[in-house]
Amino acid sequence: MTASSPPAGPPRLTRGPLRPIELATGAVLGGATVGLVTVGALVPFAAALQLVAAVPMGLLAHRHRLRAVATTTIAATLVTFVAAGIVPAVNLVGVAVVGGIIGIVKRRHGGLLAVLGLSALAGLVGACFSVGMLLLFSRSRQLLFDTIRNSARGLENLAARQAALEPLGRWVAEATDAILRWWWAWIGGGVIAGVIVSGVVSWYVLGSVLDRLAWLPGRDDLLDAPADDRPVAPLPVTLREVSFRYPGARADALQGIDLTVRVGEFVAVVGHNGSGKSTLTRILAGRPPTGGTVTRPGSAGLGVRGGTAMVLQRPESQTLGVLVADDVVWGLPTEIAAEVDIDGLLTEVGLAGMGDRETATLSGGQQQRLAVAAALARQPTLLLADEATSMIDPEGRRDLVALLADLPKRHAMAVVLVTHHEADAAAADRVVHLMGGRSVAQLPAWPRPVRDQRRRPMGEPVLELTGVRHTYNRGTPWEAPALHGVDLSVRRGEALLIVGGNGSGKSTLAWIMAGLTVPTDGACVLREFAGAKPVHKRIGAVQLAFQHSRLQLQRQSVGEEIEDWGGHGTAAVARALDAVGLDRALATRSIEELSGGQAKRVVLAAIVAGRPQVVVLDEPLAGLDPEGRAGVVELLARLRDSGLTLIVISHDVADMAAVCDRTVHLRDGRIVETAAPPHPAAPSHPAGPRVPDFTGGFR
Incomplete structure (x- = not known):
């Protein structure tokens, strides 16, 4: 009944059937391999893409088990055969073999000798297969050989017309006869030699790529939880004096937590960024603590029917099916999936009649509802919603909270909602406040941003949209209109706020204004x-800051990221960090160590270094606590006053109106209202660090 486990060991590859994470990773990386091989085979001058195709398969083998690589290879080969034919399909098998060898050797910390041994073995298997197929299809083999002989004879006859070339022609014909006489040795030996040479070359080329990608996180720390062979029974769960410290950390992420969750409860966990909310969620999902005890009648059963299910902050990260109905039962065994009442679940979460819709056409709020439906398909006893409301509009947030609050009343389950927003906790049976890893009675109040006085006049129009319309998949049965005749003019130095519900066309408009979508x-x-x-x-004159900042950060360290965008040299990196109010010492920090607010500031620092004319920010406050939101609003005010043109797309009207000059309302792809923010003037924010004025200097 009582579990007090030691700290988890290093990540390991478990046994048993393929896990959902392996299926999802294989689908993504296998699809990338198919695309690279197919384009490289069919498009002239694109053959070099087939050399790059080994990278996804190598990464898959480096992070996951051999069976995941084998399954992905089989599926990708079939798709390639249907799309491009037999030759590209054979090429994909070769790419998968080489990538798999390098990935496995890297994962097991082997060396060149291991690569040579595995390459020789793979080459031998390939040679036996090639020779065996030619032996099996003897008529086709004879036809092929006759064609080769006839070509050699024709070349010999052409060479015989010139006395100087006659010996060469005769030699070609004799060599062809000798090779075809010993064809099995030449083909078999050629295959073996080709695989060995490819393996050696890839060890140095692909191996270096995998080494550079090794810092990227490839596993969730929940996978470090030791196996629990007890029957699935996650509730009631009781935490006593629970603490947790991540490997290499200097302080506990959680300390002295006492909590009990029972069937039928809706519990809210509220706290700011870094307060330990997500760590607590992982403890509830089965990760053992480093101190204290966790008591439950059985195993947590994460992802198992009747166990624990999770709904995450970014719904698209959990959306794996092409159609809504497919996504609800994605990953479930066939016999269990057949028993799921998909239409009933979709109706319960407010998606009635949407089973045949493509998941890519859903709004953010609809995607979160779909994630809840997929979780309910597992009939969970414990549902954990980790910041599930942070990326959707206020109306969608209220609807989702109401849905989550109602679930324990209709099912034998408990729901734990983790959130930044106190308002989300109003419907909860109990509220747990976390601050600095500890449970507290109440969180300190944080003032909302006040109206910032403009210090610099606006100029002439710099960005103009006239009659802009956009339709996704135009001319296909999946045609989806997103924008309908948008007319908009943005002045130089203006801060424009664009608001609208999920699915109103805001993100499409952002990509068009940044030049990334025509x-x-x-x-x-x-x-x-x-x-x-x-x-x-x-491209580059208008920069786009993504809603999910982490997706935009591709280098290992903060300094490398800023240099990648145009901040060449230590001084330029330092100036960019100054411009967004970050410590210069952060330049050497790993991207993976950044908080959500820091990641957003690093993206803005990188953009500042590139000296754009206009910056489009898609939901810059999403996922931030009140302190982080106020800090970003203050930062945007300073950037606006430096002369930078800002276009902010946000649900957070009350906060962003403090810095924006004008508000545009978007609904169903149309502008329905344009107005100045309704806030009266108020004292401006205190002066911050110097920021670039985009005329070549700093102010």
Whole structure:
């Protein structure tokens, strides 16, 4: 009944059937391999892509088991055969073999000798297969050999017309006869030699790539939990004096937590960034603590029917099916999936009649509802919603909280909602406040941003949209209109706020304004000193800060990321960090160590280093606690006053109105209202670090 486990060991590859994470990773990396091999085979001058195709398979073998690589290879080969034919399919098998060898050797910390041994073994298998197929299909083999002989004879006859070339022609014909006489040795030996040479070359090339990618997290720390062979029974769960410290950390992420969750309860856990909320969620999901005890009648059963299910902050990270109905039962055994009442679950979460819709067409709120439906398909006893409301609009947040609060009343289960927002906790039976890893009676109040006085006048129009329309999958049965005739003008130095519910077209508009998507109709024009050009022909002049900042950070350290965007040299990196209020010492910090607020500031620092004319920010406050939100609003006010043009797309009207000059309301792909923010003038924020004025200096 009582479990007090030691700290988990290093990540390990478990036994048994393929886990959902292996299936998902295999699907993504296998699809990338199919694309690279197919394009490399069918598009002229793109053959080099087939050399890159070994990287996804190598990464898969480096992170997951051999059976995941084998399953992915079989599926990818079949898809490639259907899409491009037999030759690209054979090429994909070769790519998968080489990538798999390098990935496995790297994972097991082997060396070149291991690569040579595995390559020789794979080459031998390939040679036996090739020779065996030619022996089995003897008529096809004879036809092929006759064609080769006839070609050699024709070359010999052509060479015989010139006395100087006659010996060469005769030699070609004799060599062809000798090779075809011993064809099995030449083909078998050629296959073995080819695989060995490819393995050696890939060891140095692909191996270096895998070494550079080794710092990327490839596993969730929940996988470090030791196996629990007890029957699945996650509730009631009781935590007594629970603490947790991550490997290598100097302080506990959680300390002295006492908590009991029972069937029928809706519990809210509220805290700011870094307070330990997600760590507590992982303890409840089965990760053993480093101190204290966790008591439950059986195993947590994460992902197992009747056990624990999780709904995460980013719904798209949990959406794996192409169709809504497929996603609900994705990963379930066939016999269990057949028993699930998909239509009933979709109706329960407010997605009635959407089973045949593509998941890519759902709004953020609908995707979160789909994630809840997929969780309910496992009939969980404990449902953990980790920041599930942070990325959706206020109306969608209220609806999702109401849905979660109602679940324990209709099912034998408990729901734990982790959130930044006190308002989300209003419907909870109990509220747990976390601060600094400890449970506290109440969180300190944090003031909302106040209206910031403009210190610099706006200029002439710099970005103009005229009659902009956009339709996804135009001309197909899956056609999905997103924008309908948007007319908008943005002035130089203006801070414009664009608001609207999930699915209103805000993100599509953001990508068009950044030049990353060309509108189906109409024009988006950037006005510069040299004239006006379509913004998609001036990539970089308008920068886009993604809603999920971590997706935009691709290098290992903060300094490398800023240099990648144009901040060349230590001084430029330091100035960019100053501009966004970050300590210069952060330049050497790993991207993986950044908090959500720090990641957003690093993206802005990188953008500042690239000196764009306009910055489009997609939901810059999403996922941040009140302190982080106020800090980002203050930062945007300073960037606006430096002369930078800001276009902010956000659900958070009350906070962002403090820095924006004008608000545009978007609904169903149309602008329905344009107005100045309704806030009266108030004292401006205190002066912050110097920021670039985008004319070549600092102010």
